[in-house]
Amino acid sequence: MGKTPALVRAPGRVNLIGEHIDYCGLSVLPMAIQRNVRIVFHPRTDRDVLLVNRDPGFGPSTFTLSETIPPAPAGDWGNYARAAAQALVPRFPDLRGIDAQVESDLPIAAGLSSSSALVVAMALAILHANDVSVAPLELMDLLARGERYVGTAGGGMDQSIILGAQAGCASRIDFHPLRLTPTAVPADWQFIVAWSMVHAEKSGAARQEYNERPRQADEARRLVAARLGHPEDTSYPALLAAAPAPELLEIAGQSLPVVLSRRFRHVVTEAVRVHQAEAAMARGDLAVFGQLLDDSHQSLRDDYEVSHAELDHLVELAREAGAAGARLTGAGFGGSIVALCLAERAPQVLTALRERFYAPRGAAADVERYAFTAAPSPGAEVLTPGASPG
Numbered sequence: 417m418g419k420t421p422a423l424v425r426a427p428g429r430v431n432l433i434g435e436h437i438d439y440c441g442l443s444v445l446p447m448a449i450q451r452n453v454r455i456v457f458h459p460r461t462d463r464d465v466l467l468v469n470r471d472p473g474f475g476p477s478t479f480t481l482s483e484t485i486p487p488a489p490a491g492d493w494g495n496y497a498r499a500a501a502q503a504l505v506p507r508f509p510d511l512r513g514i515d516a517q518v519e520s521d522l523p524i525a526a527g528l529s530s531s532s533a534l535v536v537a538m539a540l541a542i543l544h545a546n547d548v549s550v551a552p553l554e555l556m557d558l559l560a561r562g563e564r565y566v567g568t569a570g571g572g573m574d575q576s577i578i579l580g581a582q583a584g585c586a587s588r589i590d591f592h593p594l595r596l597t598p599t600a601v602p603a604d605w606q607f608i609v610a611w612s613m614v615h616a617e618k619s620g621a622a623r624q625e626y627n628e629r630p631r632q633a634d635e636a637r638r639l640v641a642a643r644l645g646h647p648e649d650t651s652y653p654a655l656l657a658a659a660p661a662p663e664l665l666e667i668a669g670q671s672l673p674v675v676l677s678r679r680f681r682h683v684v685t686e687a688v689r690v691h692q693a694e695a696a697m698a699r700g701d702l703a704v705f706g707q708l709l710d711d712s713h714q715s716l717r718d719d720y721e722v723s724h725a726e727l728d729h730l731v732e733l734a735r736e737a738g739a740a741g742a743r744l745t746g747a748g749f750g751g752s753i754v755a756l757c758l759a760e761r762a763p764q765v766l767t768a769l770r771e772r773f774y775a776p777r778g779a780a781a782d783v784e785r786y787a788f789t790a791a792p793s794p795g796a797e798v799l800t801p802g803a804s805p806g
């Protein structure tokens with residue numbers, strides 16, 4: 417193991433479709449984007465992890481690799497590094513620490529998984545510094561469970577795509593067992609990401625709201641399973657295999673309290689949309705993919721109630737400017753939208769968002785940080801030792 421610093425890069429992701437259903441064990445369709453968390457690190461001989469952040473808004477953070485790593489106060493960025501370390505320690509009890517300098521060009525709390533990118537980058541840095549490796553699928557699973565350290569009951573989408581994405585492709589992620597299946601994004605399609613300027617801190621205020629959704633989706637699942645005479649632990653994929661979606665929706669509509677029935681309707685219709693969207697992408701059908709994005713947004717807004725007025729407004733503006741479809745992406749409650757358009761129309765959509773959304777909010781000067789075209793990018797990697805962050 418050399419003492420020269422090494423560099424790890426972990427991308428953010430944009431989920432194209434399949435929102436709030438990964439924790440139900442249902443397939444999702446995200447892609448990694450060209451913005452990254454980068455960590456320059458070198459190994460230490462003791463078990464300490466010393467973190468500094470190039471962003472002065474985030475102070476230094478230090479902890480020791482031990483069996484139980486105590487969390488920093490809720491909301492502290494260092495908890496994502498601790499989450500990665502805590503996930504690895506039981507598997508590798510003798511890990512040594514690292515000195516690490518973190519930087520990122522990913523907007524934070526924008527629904528683009530800057531937090532999971534940090535978890536993945538930290539894990540790869542610690543593993544590399546210790547000359548150990550974990551098979552990618554195992555690491556995805558370990559880190560998905562590990563990130564719950566911060567108190568969010570998230571699914572496994574983010575860590576999986578950040579580690580397993582392929583350049584030029586979106587990936588359908590299936591769970592139980594975990595599997596990634598890439599589909600090439602057509603060359604004349606352009607996804608655009610635009611931040612609503614509303615922070616959605618998964619570890620902050622949005623956490624309680626976020627965590628309520630898996631609970632409700634699960635309760636709805638149990639009630640429908642019971643109604644069908646299936647065991648209580650019948651999963652969503654098993655329910656969807658047992659009965660056609662319209663039948664499941666009818667049962668839910670007749671027997672569930674109204675809120676649970678709406679949550680259930682989102683989960684089931686979104687699961688169907690993921691497969692339709694994957695097929696539309698494979699055959700280059702922009703209009704159908706766009707319509708599915710619109711339907712997904714409506715379902716997230718009305719049935720799952722995770723949207724925000726600013727997200728709804730951005731979605732509306734993107735469509736008016738010529739996008740084939742748009743929807744909120746990520747956990748919601750703020751964060752970003754993703755819009756799809758023909759590549760040649762992207763400048764026109766971005767200009768419209770600048771003039772009609774960012775300028776009236778006094779943010780026209782920052783528009784390139786907030787709204788940008790998203791290139792389907794490769795997953796995380798450790799780069800050549802000695803490289804410096806660029």
Ligand code: GLA
Pocket residue numbers: 431434435436437438439570571572573574746747
């Ligand atoms: C967050 C979670 C993911 C997923 C999305 C919503 O990003 O980390 O696992 O549940 O929200 O689709």
